[in-house]
Amino acid sequence: MTTPTRPPARCRTVLLELSRYLEGDLTPARRRAVERHLETCHCCGAMASRLLRTMVACHAEGQRRPPRTVMTRAAQRVTAVIARGPA
Amino acid sequence: MTKTVGARRVTKPPRLNPVHEGAADPARDEYQSLVRSAAAGDADALNRLLMRAQEVAWRFSTTVCGHAGDAEDAMQEALIKTYRYVGQIREPAAFRPWLYRTVRNACLMGRRKKVGEPARLQSLDEVLPGQDDLTRPEAPDPGKDPEQLADNTRLRRRLRTALARLPGPYRAVVFLREMEGLSTREVAHVLGISEDNVKTRLHRARLQLQADLGKASK
Numbered sequence: 047m048t049t050p051t052r053p054p055a056r057c058r059t060v061l062l063e064l065s066r067y068l069e070g071d072l073t074p075a076r077r078r079a080v081e082r083h084l085e086t087c088h089c090c091g092a093m094a095s096r097l098l099r100t101m102v103a104c105h106a107e108g109q110r111r112p113p114r115t116v117m118t119r120a121a122q123r124v125t126a127v128i129a130r131g132p133a
Numbered sequence: 134m135t136k137t138v139g140a141r142r143v144t145k146p147p148r149l150n151p152v153h154e155g156a157a158d159p160a161r162d163e164y165q166s167l168v169r170s171a172a173a174g175d176a177d178a179l180n181r182l183l184m185r186a187q188e189v190a191w192r193f194s195t196t197v198c199g200h201a202g203d204a205e206d207a208m209q210e211a212l213i214k215t216y217r218y219v220g221q222i223r224e225p226a227a228f229r230p231w232l233y234r235t236v237r238n239a240c241l242m243g244r245r246k247k248v249g250e251p252a253r254l255q256s257l258d259e260v261l262p263g264q265d266d267l268t269r270p271e272a273p274d275p276g277k278d279p280e281q282l283a284d285n286t287r288l289r290r291r292l293r294t295a296l297a298r299l300p301g302p303y304r305a306v307v308f309l310r311e312m313e314g315l316s317t318r319e320v321a322h323v324l325g326i327s328e329d330n331v332k333t334r335l336h337r338a339r340l341q342l343q344a345d346l347g348k349a350s351k
Contacts, residue, residue: 065336100343108312112191
C-alpha cells in the first residue's frame with residue numbers, strides 16, 4: 047500500500063485558496079500570486095479546472111425541478127390544509 | 134524525453150458568476166416582492182410564492198434528507214408552514230433564510246439515520262490530493278466547456294451520488310451556496326455557523342466532490 051505524500055508547500059497553499067480564487071474572494075495580491083502559480087504548475091491548474099467543473103455542475107443541479115407527481119401530491123396536501131382552515 | 138515544461142500551460146480558469154456580498158440579486162428581489170404581495174393578501178402572489186417555495190424545498194430536501202420519502206414529507210411540511218406563516222411576515226428579506234431553516238428542521242425531524250452516511254467531518258488532509266494524485270493530473274478537456282459538461286446526464290448522476298456521500302453539514306453548505314446562490318453571510322445565518330466556517334466547509338466539500346467525480350469517471 048502506498049501512502050500518499052503531501053503536496054509541496056507552495057502547491058498546498060494554493061490548493062487551500064482555490065475556492066476563494068474561483069469565487070473572486072482573494073485580495074488582489076493573493077489573486078496574482080495564485081494566477082502566477084497556476085500558469086506554471088500543471089497539477090494545480092488541473093485541480094483548478096476540476097474544481098471549476100464541479101462548481102458549474104453544482105450550479106446546474108440547482109436548476110432541477112420537482113417531478114410532476116411530487117408537485118401534484120404537494121398541491122393536494124396544501125389544498126387539504128387550506129380547506130381545513132387555520133391550525 | 135521531450136521537455137514539456139511550459140508546453141502545456143494551464144489556461145487561467147474562467148471566473149464563475151460569483152455571488153458577491155451585497156450584490157444585486159434578481160431572485161432575492163423577486164422573492165421579496167412576492168412575499169410582500171402575498172402577505173398583503175394577493176392570492177396570485179401567494180400561489181407563485183408557494184410554487185417557488187416548493188421547488189426550493191424539494192431541492193433542499195432531496196439533497197439534504199437523501200431519502201426520497203423523507204424528502205417529500207419535509208417539502209410538504211415546509212410548504213404548509215409557508216402558507217401559514219406568510220401572512221405574519223413583517224420583513225420580506227427574512228423569508229428565504231426562514232424557508233431554508235424550515236425545510237432543514239423538517240428534514241432533521243423526520244430523518245432516519247442512514248447506513249453508510251459519514252458520521253464525521255473530514256480533515257483537510259483527507260480531502261486534499263496526495264502527491265500521487267498531483268503527479269497524475271487529469272488534463273482539462275478542451276473540447277468541452279463547463280456548461281456542456283454540466284448538462285451531461287451522466288455527470289449529473291455522478292454528482293448526485295457524490296453529493297449523497299458528503300457529510301450532511303458539507304452538503305447543506307454546497308446546496309445553499311452553490312445551488313441556491315446564497316451569499317456566504319446568508320449561508321452562515323441559515324446554518325448558524327461563522328462565515329469562515331462556511332468557506333472552509335465549502336472548500337472541503339468541493340475538493341471531495343471533485344475527487345469523487347474523478348474516481349467515478351475512471
